[in-house]
Amino acid sequence: MTEAAPSAKISLLEELNFLLTNRIPRRLATRLFGHLSRIENPLLARAGIGFWRLFADLDLSDSAESRFASLHACFTRRLKEGARPIEPDPAILTSPCDALVGTCGAIAGSTLIQAKGLTYTLAELVHDSALAESYAGGRFVTLRLTASMYHRFHAPGDLVVRRVTRIAGDAWNVNPIAVRRIEKLFCRNERAVVECALKECEARLTLVPVAAILVAGIRLHARASYDKGEEMGWFEHGSTIIVLAPDHFALCDGVREGAAIRMGRPLLRKT
Numbered sequence: 001m002t003e004a005a006p007s008a009k010i011s012l013l014e015e016l017n018f019l020l021t022n023r024i025p026r027r028l029a030t031r032l033f034g035h036l037s038r039i040e041n042p043l044l045a046r047a048g049i050g051f052w053r054l055f056a057d058l059d060l061s062d063s064a065e066s067r068f069a070s071l072h073a074c075f076t077r078r079l080k081e082g083a084r085p086i087e088p089d090p091a092i093l094t095s096p097c098d099a100l101v102g103t104c105g106a107i108a109g110s111t112l113i114q115a116k117g118l119t120y121t122l123a124e125l126v127h128d129s130a131l132a133e134s135y136a137g138g139r140f141v142t143l144r145l146t147a148s149m150y151h152r153f154h155a156p157g158d159l160v161v162r163r164v165t166r167i168a169g170d171a172w173n174v175n176p177i178a179v180r181r182i183e184k185l186f187c188r189n190e191r192a193v194v195e196c197a198l199k200e201c202e203a204r205l206t207l208v209p210v211a212a213i214l215v216a217g218i219r220l221h222a223r224a225s226y227d228k229g230e231e232m233g234w235f236e237h238g239s240t241i242i243v244l245a246p247d248h249f250a251l252c253d254g255v256r257e258g259a260a261i262r263m264g265r266p267l268l269r270k271t
Helices: 006-022 026-037 042-053 071-075 122-126 129-134 176-181
Strands: 092-094 099-106 111-115 118-121 139-144 152-154 159-167 191-198 204-210 218-220 231-235 240-245 249-251 266-270
Touching: 026 071, 042 071, 099 111, 111 122, 111 176, 118 122, 122 129, 122 191, 122 204, 139 249, 139 266, 191 218, 204 231, 240 266
Parallel strands: none
Antiparallel strands: 092 266, 099 139, 111 118, 139 240, 152 231, 159 191, 191 204, 204 240, 218 231, 249 266
């Protein structure tokens, strides 16, 4: 019997990953995982974190705490002071989170690219045609937080929050396999539309945190004004943030699909 080709093995693993993370009762799995992750038992937490490390590159060296009462406490951990230097240039918007850059670039009219061959519209994402039209021809960046990453997100610049809209939805996994297969995935999942205005130039900026399986929880601080780098909220687990900016912003050097970026590093530059 001949050994399967590497591409066939990869396809099989991707298929298994897709089935395990998307063809299950997503809401039930999310509620169950949420309950289990919040059980406060240090021994259970250590065992869970040890199991987690078998499947993910979990780095806790920059965590403000070294011991956790629960898995949830580890998922939503804070960082040591100074662990994420913030780019001070006021003309630069920084990444709101640690992430892998997904699709990004110019918004073609009102259409954004989800993956090769798959698109969605701004109106479908934000459920507001006027808001969608205001970003036509602008810039977008899709930021994917993996399960082992720091899960809190921060203000990309000095800004004022004008409006927050919660949009109910599903809890599909947002990993690359699902993004390549599920049409309009980000428009299906639960999400928040956080409309902001930058203090210095009053330019618009919108953040769209998207929930996913084992998450279904986006927490936002109830504040109207943030300084650059201040914490705005957090995910209960890994997920995605889509950043929308007007056409007078451009991607910073190094911001491209597949690149890793940390919170506070340059993301978009005012032109």
